[in-house]
Amino acid sequence: MSDLQHLIEGYRRFHGNYFAAEGQQLFAELMLGQRPSTLVIACSDSRVDPAIVMDCKPGDLFVVRNVANLVPPYEKGGGYHGVSAALEFAVCALAVEHIIVLGHRQCGGIKALFEGIPEGLEGEFIKPWVNMANRAADRVRAEHPYATDDEKLCHCEMAGILVSLENLRTFPFIQSRLEQNQLKLHGWYFDIVSGAMRAYRDESLKFEPLIA
Numbered sequence: 280m281s282d283l284q285h286l287i288e289g290y291r292r293f294h295g296n297y298f299a300a301e302g303q304q305l306f307a308e309l310m311l312g313q314r315p316s317t318l319v320i321a322c323s324d325s326r327v328d329p330a331i332v333m334d335c336k337p338g339d340l341f342v343v344r345n346v347a348n349l350v351p352p353y354e355k356g357g358g359y360h361g362v363s364a365a366l367e368f369a370v371c372a373l374a375v376e377h378i379i380v381l382g383h384r385q386c387g388g389i390k391a392l393f394e395g396i397p398e399g400l401e402g403e404f405i406k407p408w409v410n411m412a413n414r415a416a417d418r419v420r421a422e423h424p425y426a427t428d429d430e431k432l433c434h435c436e437m438a439g440i441l442v443s444l445e446n447l448r449t450f451p452f453i454q455s456r457l458e459q460n461q462l463k464l465h466g467w468y469f470d471i472v473s474g475a476m477r478a479y480r481d482e483s484l485k486f487e488p489l490i491a
């Protein structure tokens with residue numbers, strides 16, 4: 280088993296360099312309260328840290344991370360609605376102006392959704408969680424029957440982002456703010472191989488390069 284020495288050393292650098300130089304002042308301001316303008320829903324995947332990919336500082340992003348960056352539909356009743364609670368806090372209390380669903384290439388959660396979970400690894404929680412986005416897989420099978428397996432997975436990763444965007448709209452407190460132009464939803468897709476970021480465009484109904 281590896282130890283935590285690299286993380287302890289990382290903290291030492293953070294405290295000695297960043298915190299001592301500029302962080303202390305920033306955290307002193309943030310003590311008065313956080314005011315992030317953006318909520319990001321990202322994957323738990325260790326390779327896709329939103330703050331690193333978007334070069335952000337503490338206080339910039341309110342972040343929810345889970346397997347395959349999924350948003351469940353609005354549901355009341357039993358269950359521990361961790362994503363919904365974070366949405367409610369970000370939208371209703373922090374009044375974020377943007378929600379970005381940040382998907383990525385080579386997503387293990389989407390692979391589990393699309394290809395099924397390898398035998399022996401079924402466990403208890405991953406399958407029902409990723410199956411929430413079953414309609415993303417159904418759409419890819421219907422729309423891209425002749426794509427390669429790798430292309431199908433990429434399509435499914437993007438289709439999963441769209442499912443999460445659809446589910447965001449089922450929350451009454453999000454729908455009302457969308458109607459009043461107080462909130463905007465975005466679907467972004469990060470290619471961890473090339474480093475390219477693409478954004479979904481309502482005009483073309485496609486993911487297009489975020490920057491020229």
Ligand SMILES: [Zn+2]
Nearest residue numbers: 322324386387
């Ligand atoms: Zn992922």
